[in-house]
Amino acid sequence: MSQSNYPTDDEIWQLARQQGLDPFPIRFEAVPATILYEFAAYLIPGRMSHWSYGKAFHAMKTRYDYGLNKLYEMVINADPAYAFLLDSNSELENTFVRAHVMGHVDFFKHNVHFSQTQRDMLDVVSRHAERVRQYQFEQGVEVVERFLDAALSIQEHVAVPHPPLLSVKRPKGPPPSGGSWSDLWQPQTTEPKHLLKVREDESDVLQFIIDLSDELEEWQRDVVAMVRDEMIYFWPQMRTKIMNEGWASLWHIELMRAMELTDADVINFARLHSSVTAPIPYQINPYAMGYRIFRDIWESQGKESAFLVRTVDDDVSFLRNYLTEPLVDELHLYVFGPEQDKIVVKSRRWELVRDRLIKEVFHGGLPIIEVVDGDFHRRGELYLIHRHEGTDLDLPYAERTLEHVHLLWGRPVHLETISAQKKIVLSFDGKAHGRATV
Amino acid sequence: MAGFVPDWTLQRKGATDQARHQQKIRDALKQRLPDLITEDSILTADGGRVIRVPIRNLEEYKFRFDPWQGDRVGQDQGELTQGDILGQIPAPASGDKAGRGAGAPGEIPGIDYLEAEISIDDLAGMLFEDLGLPYLKPKMLSNIPRPTFQFKDISKRGLMGNLDKRRSLRENLLRHARQGKTGLGPWQPDDLRFKTWVNVPQEDNNAVVIAMRDISGSMGDFKKLMARTFAFWMLRFLRTKYESVEVVFIVHHTQAREVTEEEFFQLGESGGTKVSSAYELCWEVLQNRYPASQWNIYPVHFSDGDNWSDADNRRTVEFLEAMLPLVNVFGYAEIREGGYTSTLMTAFGTIRHPRFQVVTIGNKRDVYTALKKFFPRSPGDERA
Numbered sequence: 001m002s003q004s005n006y007p008t009d010d011e012i013w014q015l016a017r018q019q020g021l022d023p024f025p026i027r028f029e030a031v032p033a034t035i036l037y038e039f040a041a042y043l044i045p046g047r048m049s050h051w052s053y054g055k056a057f058h059a060m061k062t063r064y065d066y067g068l069n070k071l072y073e074m075v076i077n078a079d080p081a082y083a084f085l086l087d088s089n090s091e092l093e094n095t096f097v098r099a100h101v102m103g104h105v106d107f108f109k110h111n112v113h114f115s116q117t118q119r120d121m122l123d124v125v126s127r128h129a130e131r132v133r134q135y136q137f138e139q140g141v142e143v144v145e146r147f148l149d150a151a152l153s154i155q156e157h158v159a160v161p162h163p164p165l166l167s168v169k170r171p172k173g174p175p176p177s178g179g180s181w182s183d184l185w186q187p188q189t190t191e192p193k194h195l196l197k198v199r200e201d202e203s204d205v206l207q208f209i210i211d212l213s214d215e216l217e218e219w220q221r222d223v224v225a226m227v228r229d230e231m232i233y234f235w236p237q238m239r240t241k242i243m244n245e246g247w248a249s250l251w252h253i254e255l256m257r258a259m260e261l262t263d264a265d266v267i268n269f270a271r272l273h274s275s276v277t278a279p280i281p282y283q284i285n286p287y288a289m290g291y292r293i294f295r296d297i298w299e300s301q302g303k304e305s306a307f308l309v310r311t312v313d314d315d316v317s318f319l320r321n322y323l324t325e326p327l328v329d330e331l332h333l334y335v336f337g338p339e340q341d342k343i344v345v346k347s348r349r350w351e352l353v354r355d356r357l358i359k360e361v362f363h364g365g366l367p368i369i370e371v372v373d374g375d376f377h378r379r380g381e382l383y384l385i386h387r388h389e390g391t392d393l394d395l396p397y398a399e400r401t402l403e404h405v406h407l408l409w410g411r412p413v414h415l416e417t418i419s420a421q422k423k424i425v426l427s428f429d430g431k432a433h434g435r436a437t438v
Numbered sequence: 439m440a441g442f443v444p445d446w447t448l449q450r451k452g453a454t455d456q457a458r459h460q461q462k463i464r465d466a467l468k469q470r471l472p473d474l475i476t477e478d479s480i481l482t483a484d485g486g487r488v489i490r491v492p493i494r495n496l497e498e499y500k501f502r503f504d505p506w507q508g509d510r511v512g513q514d515q516g517e518l519t520q521g522d523i524l525g526q527i528p529a530p531a532s533g534d535k536a537g538r539g540a541g542a543p544g545e546i547p548g549i550d551y552l553e554a555e556i557s558i559d560d561l562a563g564m565l566f567e568d569l570g571l572p573y574l575k576p577k578m579l580s581n582i583p584r585p586t587f588q589f590k591d592i593s594k595r596g597l598m599g600n601l602d603k604r605r606s607l608r609e610n611l612l613r614h615a616r617q618g619k620t621g622l623g624p625w626q627p628d629d630l631r632f633k634t635w636v637n638v639p640q641e642d643n644n645a646v647v648i649a650m651r652d653i654s655g656s657m658g659d660f661k662k663l664m665a666r667t668f669a670f671w672m673l674r675f676l677r678t679k680y681e682s683v684e685v686v687f688i689v690h691h692t693q694a695r696e697v698t699e700e701e702f703f704q705l706g707e708s709g710g711t712k713v714s715s716a717y718e719l720c721w722e723v724l725q726n727r728y729p730a731s732q733w734n735i736y737p738v739h740f741s742d743g744d745n746w747s748d749a750d751n752r753r754t755v756e757f758l759e760a761m762l763p764l765v766n767v768f769g770y771a772e773i774r775e776g777g778y779t780s781t782l783m784t785a786f787g788t789i790r791h792p793r794f795q796v797v798t799i800g801n802k803r804d805v806y807t808a809l810k811k812f813f814p815r816s817p818g819d820e821r822a
Contacts, residue, residue, distance in 0.1 A: 038451065042452070052498050055496075197805050332514050332516040333513055342524075343524040344521060345522040356509050366500075370500050393504060394502050397501070
């Protein structure tokens with residue numbers, strides 16, 4: 001056999017199903033590097049225009065041009081799913097990538113944290129992009145850009161709907177946006193606003209602003225709602241990065257093994273696999289870690305268990321439950337961090353590594369910010385609190401972010417946090433910053 | 439599936455947003471020009487050198503953790519052991535507001551801040567976009583003969599209009615003579631000779647800068663640096679606008695004399711100040727060497743304005759008023775540390791002449807303002 005018989009898109013999909021995966025139908029498209037990197041920068045094709053995506057695109061593309069990094073694929077959580085491959089890849093590479101994509105799409109379809117994502121998001125973001133263009137036309141490009149800067153600065157601070165399995169009682173609020181247009185045409189609430197200005201632990205800062213900012217014009221409210229919709233779509237991916245890559249890596253191995261490959265291709269494939277799972281300095285490689293954990297579950301508890309984990313866990317519970325001492329040793333994980341003015345290696349003890357890693361992936365590695373009061377001082381000021389869990393905020397960054405929040409809220413804004421063991425409140429009133437120790 | 443464009447060449451969003459980002463970097467750099475042009479390192483560097491400028495306005499601010507606080511997890515091949523040092527935490531930059539990003543981020547990931555790279559030539563280009571050459575005198579240009587090419591050579595090809603008839607006839611005669619015939623014969627293309635020309639660069643666009651500096655005892659290091667910085671950019675600017683720029687350096691305390699460029703910036707002497715001595719010398723230099731009919735003239739004077747006497751101030755003003763009709767711009771830059779009004783400034787306060795520009799330089803950023811004031815960009819005056 002001088003040449004492997006590479007399976008077609010459909011054959012790989014059928015193969016995946018025979019092996020137990022259940023992906024959405026997938027449409028593959030081979031695209032040039034510029035396009036693949038563009039999609040990766042925007043995270044989804046057709047998304048609204050903003051300079052920050054251009055900045056990301058430039059940075060990623062430059063790294064690619066210098067040979068510092070190579071994206072193999074970009075897969076969209078949608079039904080049918082879309083997967084973009086690099087047109088310059090070899091057939092073997094793209095076969096490997098197709099196999100990998102089967103794992104991702106199965107994960108999108110079955111992991112419970114994705115159960116409420118909008119599977120028609122490609123259409124949704126195109127409509128968003130169209131509306132933003134319209135607003136740029138009506139309001140001016142710079143006005144819209146300035147406003148988007150603000151909305152994007154706090155885009156992560158939304159409440160992602162809980163998956164049905166883990167359903168808990170939520171404070172009464174508007175339902176998770178059902179498709180972007182719906183918020184627009186239906187008045188959100190008939191209750192008097194002032195009654196709503198204090199909500200218990202409101203973690204959906206964007207929704208709070210959409211509902212209760214007295215200053216926003218309709219187009220601005222719509223922009224915030226669009227940013228929020230898109231972030232809610234992306235949150236499940238942020239909280240399952242290790243699992244998702246691990247599952248896909250597990251399955252590219254399983255599916256490639258089930259194909260008839262030449263000896264040369266087997267070796268080349270092994271090389272590909274080890275390049276994606278190679279250690280990255282000062283970080284963890286989610287492919288390697290996710291793969292090893294899933295493989296371990298499969299071997300010690302059986303294939304069924306691996307499928308169950310893929311369905312119910314997210315990265316936090318995945319690491320908490322399945323990152324064992326032998327795996328920490330085998331993956332050569334270690335904790336490092338600041339000590340006086342140096343960054344030093346602190347420990348290789350497995351519980352420390354595990355707990356530190358859980359902290360790192362918890363809430364996407366972002367601080368938790370909640371609204372305490374939308375009528376602070378009885379003057380309609382916004383009071384936010386940072387739920388401090390051991391690490392301080394970057395205060396200069398927080399101050400600049402408050403300027404953005406002020407633009408969204410239109411009245412003075414405050415943020416309570418802890419810095420160097422002291423409770424402090426940062427404030428911005430549109431002109432000056434304040435910093436008070438409480 | 440709606441919203442899809444299979445023709446990838448139509449996909450331009452990434453490029454468009456990237457261009458917008460680059461534009462924002464440029465705008466941010468432009469806002470920082472007053473600081474950038476006074477960077478000490480620039481004055482000694484060659485134009486191709488690239489400087490790195492942190493741009494805080496273009497960071498994507500968000501609520502995030504202190505990047506230098508808290509532990510993280512890494513992965514290696516097993517070679518690191520407890521206590522190994524991976525890097526150094528940069529000291530906080532001056533002022534909390536600047537954050538710690540100003541230090542070198544090193545190899546530890548997670549710290550990213552935006553730095554724009556710009557060459558000094560590009561920086562100069564950006565600065566010069568805002569500057570112009572006021573009061574250019576068209577008559578000066580027409581007075582200068584402008585033969586920019588000369589017929590100097592002969593070639594076998596050329597335009598018929600430039601046919602050298604005499605040489606062509608000669609070639610025709612010679613060719614036939616070689617074949618043993620006399621007189622003109624049938625013409626061949628090979629017989630023809632053409633006059634060709636060479637371009638002769640003609641310096642038709644001359645400017646002279648008379649740089650005058652007070653070197654009396656009161657002019658300290660800061661004042662020297664400001665004069666130097668200003669002169670650096672002024673000369674660079676004029677050299678991009680004119681094909682040749684001559685500079686006359688004059689220093690003065692109670693007496694004035696012409697010096698070399700090096701001396702101009704380095705000399706420091708004690709003693710009193712008579713500004714009129716410099717203006718008188720400037721006047722003489724203009725009369726003897728740089729007739730206003732042929733030169734664009736830019737005298738500029740740096741002083742702290744601490745002049746000897748009112749009588750000398752009056753004498754200074756007289757010379758100044760005599761020179762103003764001759765010059766393009768006469769700039770007086772008063773470099774001060776602290777707020778006071780000098781006697782010279784008071785004396786100059788009575789002069790209202792569009793070509794006389796006065797600026798006060800109290801800190802580095804004023805250099806930019808001064809440049810813009812001396813060389814305002816007024817489209818009516820600027821040469822295309």
